[in-house]
Amino acid sequence: MAKKTAIIASNGGLFEAYKVFNIATAAAASDHEVSIFFTFEGLNLIHKEANQQLPMPEGKEHFEEGFKKSNVPAIPELIEMAQDLDVKFIGCQMTMDVMGLEKDAFVDGIEVGGAVTFLDFAQDADVTLTF
Amino acid sequence: MVQTDKVLDAKGLACPMPIVKTKKVMKDMGSGEVLEVQATDKGSTADLQAWAKSSGHEYIGTETEGDVLLHYLRKDGANEVEETIEIPEVSLADFQARVENGDSLNILDVREQEEYDEAHIPGVKHIPLGEVENRMNELDQNQEIYIICYSGRRSGVAGDMMAKKGFKTLYNVVPGMRDWTGKTE
Structure with missing residues (x-):
């Protein structure tokens, strides 16, 4: 049976985005079944507009050049790749309600669910990560 | 040099792209065929070894040509060992x-x-x-x-x-x- 990787993304910065999507795509490429639960600021990572310009942590802006030099793919590119590899995105319903966001503000193909939706997937996951 | 059936150019790509691309190319290859992955990401050697191990392919080895790493992988190579x-x-x-x-x-x-x-x-x-x-x-x-x-x-x-x-x-x-x-x- 395929291994399962469950990720919780709860922060909205550029660094978190790379942590989440790099691990997710690498796991999916290794034939893991992958689900990411986006909650609170983590929702920025899949927000159509917000994810184009995720902030660097304060004082770390000088890394921008390093990202360019290392030819690191842009976040929207990584998202496309992740979805291509069947990574499942779950947006947190409660956070969306609190922030007044609708499903169509996010990249296509996401599911919206509550904590239980994620727990159901995560309960027998082989790898569980929180970012 | 190993005889290769397919070559993947992943030069200039950063992690996890070499793995993701390898996975995609490997999917369409036949069992036992050998893929050469050309990469400049220095982490790709360890990554591809681990990837091959977890996905049932054989990691044959890596050669270096200047700044380019040439990795050789055999599809499904590792599965055959089991039975x-x-x-x-x-x-x-x-x-x-x-x-x-x-x-x-x-x-x-x-x-x-x-x-x-x-x-x-x-x-x-x-x-x-x-x-x-x-x-x-x-x-x-x-x-x-x-x-x-x-x-x-x-x-x-x-x-x-x-x-x-x-x-x-x-x-x-x-x-x-x-x-x-x-x-x-």
Whole structure:
């Protein structure tokens, strides 16, 4: 049976985005079944507009050049790749309600669910990560 | 150099792209085929080794050409190890004695073309491991066949594949050409 990787993304910065999507795509490429639960600021990572310009942590802006030099793919590119590899995105319903966001503000193909939706997937996951 | 069936250019790409691209290309390849991944990401060596291990492919090795890493992977290579038929082994010394005694043996050399070109036992049949699956019908299933490679590993894999297809009497020469001191051409 395929291994399962469950990720919780709860922060909205550029660094978190790379942590989440790099691990997710690498796991999916290794034939893991992958689900990411986006909650609170983590929702920025899949927000159509917000994810184009995720902030660097304060004082770390000088890394921008390093990202360019290392030819690191842009976040929207990584998202496309992740979805291509069947990574499942779950947006947190409660956070969306609190922030007044609708499903169509996010990249296509996401599911919206509550904590239980994620727990159901995560309960027998082989790898569980929180970012 | 290993004979490759496909080449993937992942130069200039950062983690995890080399793995993601490898996965995509590998999906459309046939079992036993060899992929060459060209990468400049220094982490790709460890990554591809781990990836191959977890996805059931064989990591053959890495060569360096300037700044470029050339990784070689064989599709599904590792899975075959799980359900192998181990053919009987014959020691290189006994084998060599029989060859030098003038016994007419059917010898199959499964090393890569370059290794074969460098030196091989006179009169052997040569089929690189990657082609054994498709070309074993060039051999007679009912004859006794001695399979040899460099160390005895690939010949074991070949023996396993051939035994599964009905070859009756196979011997794996162990070690292999590495320690061969007899005649070559």
